[in-house]
Amino acid sequence: MPELPEVETVRRGLSELIIGKHVLGATSDTLKSFPNTDTDVQQFMVGATVTAVRRRAKVLLIDLSTDYSLVIHLKMTGQLVYVDAKNRFGAGHPNDSLVNALPDKSTRVTMSFKDDSQLFFNDQRKFGWVKLMPTAEIMNLPFMLKVGPEPLDVTFTAQQFRERFARRARTNIKAAILDQSVVAGVGNIYADESLWGALIHPKRLVGSITDAEFELLYTQLRAVMNLSIEKGGSSNRNYVNAEGKRGSYMDFANVFRREGLPCPRCGTTIEKLRVAGRGTHVCPFCQVV
DNA sequence: CACTTGACCTGTCCGC
């Protein structure tokens, strides 16, 4: 799923919805999705309150008053959807929205709060996970130790951005920008969108990219991600926010999933190719190899 | 180390 803008959208939604809630429990029938034992849940979740909802890269962190946190990765098809008591029990909601259908066959973890609301972790492909662990240990996870800087941080500069790529000089720019240890949070959608914005072909070797091009890529990546957050993220397929609603960034996409359509800048037909093992969308006129 | 590829899963879509 979910790249930085989608995870950030979920984070903002959950912050409004669950901070201060009193946890009653959590259940899962999919060990891979939630490896913790019932004993862990009893000791560190039941009776706790939610104190904060944070994000690092594409990882969500739900902090509890026990100094434990839920560390959550949505991977490709994960969803975190909150359902309040009214939607759970109200017969007066005859619409077909997702919240009225939960849990469903993709529900892997169900968390319950004292006010009869629930938080569902759904994940069709089971790549994602929820892990309960001490808050203080999160930043020692191997992923957290190697992940790069947050691209939307106010302190993050174009020069820092460019320098992060030095290590990956011999690969193509698409593989490098998808590398979470270079910059955090970039996935397939925003890689293609930002490279189109910066007029850089995804197959270009990192070592061939000029300082001016890196500067433009930095600007475009931030612009595209900020716009997506404003639009509630991209709902290409499965993604929904904490209220089960889709985001509209795909309506504003310039190349992603637009193969066969005209480039918004020059009118040339957009092509789809394979770069770094991922479906990749380019304007063959604007983005020259 | 840096780099590439396959694996992890389920579902959908497309061509025969």
Add this chain to the structure above:
DNA sequence: TGCGGACAGGTCAAGT
């Protein structure tokens, strides 16, 4: 309609 294969927003563990 059925069936096989490719593909899907992400990371890892293996290979070279």
